[in-house]
Amino acid sequence: MDAVSATSGRHPRTRGRNMNLRGYADAFRARLRLGERGPILVALGLVVIWLVFQSLDDNFLSPRNLSNLSVDIVGTGLVAVGIVFVLLIGEIDLSVGSVSGLAGAAFAVLNVNLGMPEWLALIVAMLSGMAVGAVHGFFFAWVGVPAFVVTLAGLLAWNGLTLFLLGASGTISLDEEGLVASLTSSYFGAAAAAYGLAALGIAAYFLVSHRNRNRHKAAGMPHRSLSEIWVRTGVLALIALAAAYTLNQFQGLPLALLIFLTIIVASDYILRRTRYGRRVYALGGGIEAARRAGVGVARVRILMFMVSGTLAAIGGLFVASGLTSASPTTARAAGSGMLLINAIAAAVIGGTSLFGGRGSTWSALLGVLVIESIASGMALLGVQDAVQFMITGGVLLAAVTADTLSRRSAGARDRA
Amino acid sequence: MAYPPVLALRGVSKRFGGVHALVDVELQIRAGEVVALVGDNGAGKSTLVRAISGVGPADKGVIEWEGHLVQIKRPHDAQALGIATVYQDLAMCDNLDVVGNLFLGREIDRMGILDEVEMERRARELMRTLSIRIPDVRMPVAALSAGQRQAVAISRSLMAAPKVLLLDEPTAALGIEQTSHLLDLVEELRDHGLAVLLISHNMGDIKAVADRVAVLRLGRNNGLFDVNTTSQEQIISSITGAADNAVAHRTTRDEEAWP
Structure with missing residues (x-):
């Protein structure tokens, strides 16, 4: 108890028990300084984007468009989740676009051309992504080739393999009623599904925060006030229930969104709550420190590239599902890097640092919402691709610049 | 002495190709004692630290731990004995908070889930025991001052409950006030019964906290002094080699040279 007052009395940035408004403002500024731009700023940006597009086109915020958006984000979003894992250890994976294309093509060839059962082809396609990641990880972690060169080679080579696989048959159409097609075409129509999921999330958040608070309190340590937990839960409830309401106005809870959210929650939990x-x-914060603490650096690195490859493959299956086909044209598009750039942009815009050690898989959701909202809005307005590319490029550069500047100011403090 | 020193080095030598980095070095540290290790650049201080911490094992020589012969071939050997080392670069994860750094590699978990509350509780307790003042144990290490980082690095090395602590130039990057806080911490640790080997360039620091000073010159022992009865000039001339080596001979005379 006395330790608490001893520290919080002296320092304004402590998470004290009786923090007033100024205290929160100080804490927020401190976090901004430390490079955690905070999801709040990105969320504000997203609101601005939505309002701008809504003012230009009434259909933008329609339940139909928003519901479609929530399905369209999943392919790129899952690839971005994989990118987050690699960015967290301070590396980059440039091959994810090609790997996602490869997974889609592998599934199509195995299932449609060779008659393999869908579930088996699905697993093989996912494993192919994992294997590709293992190859990248091996060359990077064991041989020591820089990750960006390994995965740049991968970008070309796996795209080549995809075109080779599709070469004999050209475009392969997937079964419209099949497992993979249903990934993006299934909805839980009952209103209870979306509301139930929202309620589950809200209740879980509240209970976990509350339990955490009580344990801190019991141990005599600084803890969040009950009112703060209520406010946070309230904000979450507002967002979750509004989303559920909107989805129910169209076709209900999309299966794709459910899978995406499940993967984000699970991966975030593993990243933040386990050893x-x-x-x-x-590893992202300091290789030497990690090594001295007994972290198997090579093992973790290989594992991260395997995660990235696997999620790229799963994302690729969602892309193929949306198109219900795998074709050389889309494979070339995947190889051209649009998906890759969108995924990296999503991760960085959402707040994951390119320099390692900072970020979370939630940033993939936030970032991909920004990216796909811009794309969807411009498609509604009929803006041509050329302009879209320039705008997406500009947004990516802005996000990376913000990341770099925040890192620099944190570093300057560090050396002062 | 009634009981043997916790760590004793006899005749420790190390060469890199044709360079003799350490030649027949002797060193003893007792519990509850701060020994300063001083010497000019290239005198072999870092090589000696690396030999003790197992990062760069000695080629020959004997290391005794509490009177028993031991081998230190890997960092793990040193840690298992109870030797903790804080290197000059500190090697911290800037993005993790103080608690995360303290428990890195030895996290406490319940059924696979990190027990943040217990780790935070212990971290606060440790900070309080050592009178270390940091704004909050939940702050990322990147936000701490150089002195606070140094203090956190030292407390992290104490997590394994070591008996010997090696500090490599702990005050080199610190301001005056931070240095005085750090020296308080070193005294605190000594009073807790730890044996501390303090590598330093700073005579002021040494005068302030060390009990004895071991001088290395060109990889050899060049004197072992009692801080309270030796003048600063004597120590400095021993470092630079300007001194008549009588003192050095006298203090090392009773310790058998390695054949």
Whole structure:
């Protein structure tokens, strides 16, 4: 108890028990300074984007468009989740676009051309992504080739393999009623599904925060006030229920969104609440420190590229599902890097640092919402691709610049 | 002495190709004692630290731990004995908070889930025991001052409950006030019964906290002094080699040279 007052009395940035408004403002500014731009700023940006497009086209915020958006983000979003894992250890994976294309093509060839059962072809396609990641990880972590060169080679080579696989048959149409097609075409129509999921999320958040608070309190340590937990839960409830309401106005809860959210929640939990996750962050924060603490650096690195490859493959299956086909044209598009750039942009815009050690898989959701909102809005307005590319490029550069500047100011403090 | 020193080095030598980095070095540290290790650049201080911490094992020589012969071939050996080292670069994960750094590699978990509350509680307790003042144990290490980082690095090395602590130039990057806080911490640790080997360039620091000073010159022992009865000039001339080596001979005379 006295330790608490001893520290919080002296320092304004402490998470004290009786923090007033100024205290929160100070804490917020401190976090901004430390490079955690905070999801709040990105969320504000997203609101601005939505309002601008809504003012230009009434259909933008329609339940139909928003519901479609929530499905369209999943392919790129899952690839971005994989990118987050690699960015957290301070590396980059440039091959994810090609790998996602490869997974789609592998599934199509195995299932449609060779008659393999869908579930088996699905697993093989996902494993192919994992294997590709293992190859990248091996060359990077064991041989020591820089990750960006390994994965740049991968970008070309796996795209080549995709075109080779599709070469004999050209475009392969997937079964419209099949497992993979249903990934993006299934909805839980009952209103209870979306509301139930929202309620589950809200209740879980509240209970976990509350339990955490009580344990801190019981141990005599600084803890969040009950009112703060209520406010946070309230904000979450507002967002979740509004989303559920909107989805129910159209076709209900999309299966794709459910899968995306499940993967984000699970991966975030593993990264932040287990020792495995702690090792990933440690590696991104300081290789030498991690090594001395007994972290198997090479193992973690290979694992991260395997995660990235697997999620790229899963994302690729969602892309193929949306198109219900795998074709050389889309494979070439995947190889051209649009998906890659969108995924990296999503991760960085959402707040994951390019320099390692900072970020979370939630940033993939936030970032991909920004990216796909811009794309969807411009498609509604009939803006040509050329302009879209320039705008997406500009947004990516802005996000990376913000990341770099925040890192520099944190570093300057560090050396002062 | 009634009981043997916690760590004793006899005749420790190390060469890199044709360079003799350490030649027949002797060193003893007792519990509850701060020994300063001083010497000019290239005198072999870092090589000696690396030999003790197992990062760069000695080629020959004997290391005794509490009177028993031991081998230190890897960092793990040193840690298992109870030797903790804080290197000059500190090697911290800037993105993790103080608690995360303290428990890195030895996290406490319940059924696979990190027990943040327990780790935070212990971290606060440790900070309080050592009178270390940091704004909050939940602050990322990147936000701490150089002195606070140094203090956190030292407390992290104490997590394994070591008996010997090696500090490599702990005050080199610190301001005056931070240095005085750090020296308080070193005294605190000594009073807790730790044996501390303090590598330093700063005579002021040494005068302030060390009990004895071991001088290395060109990889050899060049004197072992009692801080309270030796003048600063004597120590400095021993470092630079300007001194008559009688003192050095006298203090090392009773310790058998390695054949």
